[in-house]
Amino acid sequence: MIKRGSGGVRHILCFGNPLHGDDGFGPAVYRRLAELPQPGDLRLFDAGTPGLSALVLFQDCCEAVIVDASAPAGQPGKLRELPASAIATEPTAVGHGHGVGFLLRALAALPEAPPALRVVTAEAASVVSFRPGLSAPVALAVERTVDLLRGYFEIEST
Amino acid sequence: MAKIELNLSLNRVEGDLEIAVELEDGVVSQARTVGTLYRGFEQIMLGRAPRDGLVITPRVCGICGTAHLYSAVLALEQAWQLPVPPNAVRIRNLCLIAEGIQNDLRQTFLFFTPDFCNPRYIDRPWFAELMDAFEPFRGSVYRQTLALSRKAVEIVAQFGGQWPHSSYMLPGGVTTPPDLRRIIACRAVLDEIQRWYEQTVIGAGLDDWLALDSADAYFSWLETPAHAASALGLLSRSARGLGLQRMAAGTPHMLSYGAWCDPEQPQDRLVPGGFFDGDSGQIAPLDQRMINEHVRHSWFKPYPGGLHPSNGETIPDFQPNSDRYTWAKAPRYGDRAVQTGPLAELLIGGDALIESLHALEGGNAWLRQFARVRRIAYELVCARRMLDELSVDFSQPHIFNPGKSAEVDGEGFGLIMAARGALGHWVKIKDGAIARYQIVTPTAWNASPRDSNGLPGHWEQSLVGVAVQDPEDPIEIGHIIRSHDPCLVCTVHMLDTGKKRHFAP
Numbered sequence: 117m118i119k120r121g122s123g124g125v126r127h128i129l130c131f132g133n134p135l136h137g138d139d140g141f142g143p144a145v146y147r148r149l150a151e152l153p154q155p156g157d158l159r160l161f162d163a164g165t166p167g168l169s170a171l172v173l174f175q176d177c178c179e180a181v182i183v184d185a186s187a188p189a190g191q192p193g194k195l196r197e198l199p200a201s202a203i204a205t206e207p208t209a210v211g212h213g214h215g216v217g218f219l220l221r222a223l224a225a226l227p228e229a230p231p232a233l234r235v236v237t238a239e240a241a242s243v244v245s246f247r248p249g250l251s252a253p254v255a256l257a258v259e260r261t262v263d264l265l266r267g268y269f270e271i272e273s274t
Numbered sequence: 275m276a277k278i279e280l281n282l283s284l285n286r287v288e289g290d291l292e293i294a295v296e297l298e299d300g301v302v303s304q305a306r307t308v309g310t311l312y313r314g315f316e317q318i319m320l321g322r323a324p325r326d327g328l329v330i331t332p333r334v335c336g337i338c339g340t341a342h343l344y345s346a347v348l349a350l351e352q353a354w355q356l357p358v359p360p361n362a363v364r365i366r367n368l369c370l371i372a373e374g375i376q377n378d379l380r381q382t383f384l385f386f387t388p389d390f391c392n393p394r395y396i397d398r399p400w401f402a403e404l405m406d407a408f409e410p411f412r413g414s415v416y417r418q419t420l421a422l423s424r425k426a427v428e429i430v431a432q433f434g435g436q437w438p439h440s441s442y443m444l445p446g447g448v449t450t451p452p453d454l455r456r457i458i459a460c461r462a463v464l465d466e467i468q469r470w471y472e473q474t475v476i477g478a479g480l481d482d483w484l485a486l487d488s489a490d491a492y493f494s495w496l497e498t499p500a501h502a503a504s505a506l507g508l509l510s511r512s513a514r515g516l517g518l519q520r521m522a523a524g525t526p527h528m529l530s531y532g533a534w535c536d537p538e539q540p541q542d543r544l545v546p547g548g549f550f551d552g553d554s555g556q557i558a559p560l561d562q563r564m565i566n567e568h569v570r571h572s573w574f575k576p577y578p579g580g581l582h583p584s585n586g587e588t589i590p591d592f593q594p595n596s597d598r599y600t601w602a603k604a605p606r607y608g609d610r611a612v613q614t615g616p617l618a619e620l621l622i623g624g625d626a627l628i629e630s631l632h633a634l635e636g637g638n639a640w641l642r643q644f645a646r647v648r649r650i651a652y653e654l655v656c657a658r659r660m661l662d663e664l665s666v667d668f669s670q671p672h673i674f675n676p677g678k679s680a681e682v683d684g685e686g687f688g689l690i691m692a693a694r695g696a697l698g699h700w701v702k703i704k705d706g707a708i709a710r711y712q713i714v715t716p717t718a719w720n721a722s723p724r725d726s727n728g729l730p731g732h733w734e735q736s737l738v739g740v741a742v743q744d745p746e747d748p749i750e751i752g753h754i755i756r757s758h759d760p761c762l763v764c765t766v767h768m769l770d771t772g773k774k775r776h777f778a779p
Binding site: 226 | 336380384411412416417420421423424427437438
């Protein structure tokens, strides 16, 4: 389980499109996390596929956790925690439909320092357009991701 | 004769746009714009409660959701014959302007100018200067645009709670009244953007810039150090150095619905609209009855000729292995293919500088982009006016909430100028539910396929005759298409023939 730091607001941003197979990993994690009691210093977002519009979701927080599917590479469902620098920029370098790689580079180019970033990915089995539903390995990764992030949902007793 | 077929994927928004061009001896002889995705918003709307359009149609586009919301609410207000208080119109205009500034800045400095950073231009005298300003993620202007365009839409969030996909306009007004805190917050955003626009983008004060009224005056201005070194000066020098002022006229006919509703007379526009007849050079008043859509070359259930949107239909009918090639329809004004966007808006609206430049060189790729940057000045002026007027009396109503009895059966349309040009929604309500809903987006006009008469759309016309130096890297086509601010996610819409090339700077 990832340990949360102390102090400050944290954002968990779940990216993806549930209409496109395993690209729906992020939204599936969002739905599960949304069932948990929410601490006052945590904001949970179903971030969708917004391109630059998502820059605002990195504001006013000390830490942002990105949840997204990663490209198929032979180990479907494998969970990874990656540094933001490991996320490649998409091959098409312009456009407002850009993915998380473009977004992270844009974030780094802004004048203010970005929040601390964590990236949690589950490797997709395949990318299939307009076929809703997760593959079995990625569906299993959803619950493991919820366990991984559960520490962010601990509500401290006063 | 060398004949090559290219299939370009611009992949602007989730890969919805492809352009197929044929090259003959290195020159484009034929072009087809292909919408690769059926979206079906018009079909989604059928049978729903009329107000559902206010929530669903802003999802048509992640960039111009405010524009769709505005069109949708105007259509309902016309159908239900509802009055709207002036302050509501001011807030709507202010938010539409904020969205427009966001788009115009991003389109220009994140999407259009990066194409000039292509290594092919390394020997050009302006290349090093250009890279310092426009190189993606590193250039000063590129980075500042990222920050300021994000800030612009905070204005929408002040009144709409979020951007994009907000639903704060309701029949009869808006959900949130103006107050001192919101006005101050909006002024702070506008002040910062205007300061940057003056210092960095044009290198002059707004009043001096708007006072420029002739091509000669501009070209003299372009020689002055302050403007020559500004972002627009650099854009003009590089684009004109590459000859973009002689490229891609496309159709000479232009369409504008007029920009921003007049708060006191909402049926009027603060910047007048109309139809610019490119053959006669005359501007005619807008007659929306002239608008019609063809599907002869589209994958929709066939009907003969064109249909006015109030009687239109958008029934998918995929017909592969035919001469149909797109999920976009072909809108026409009468029998004319038209272009729309900031150039049309300012030319028809009466901007003297744009009129003079157009009279000198006609429509072209550089002027389209130039007009987009100039429009930002008008946006800033109008936004400030809206804020000033809102500040006079916060107690004025922000909504005339109609009773349920006002929601009668009927028809209406809402026409506005979105960031990319003329946007229209047409709604027909029967038995309390939506019986027909048609949306004609700016990109539908610009990226239209051939119509029933075989007449190509604006982009298809503008690409013919363009010389492509390197088919492996058809950067010329990129300049042209990006000058139209492509967004087929708005229209909707495969080409599985030919050699596919992904186009990127």
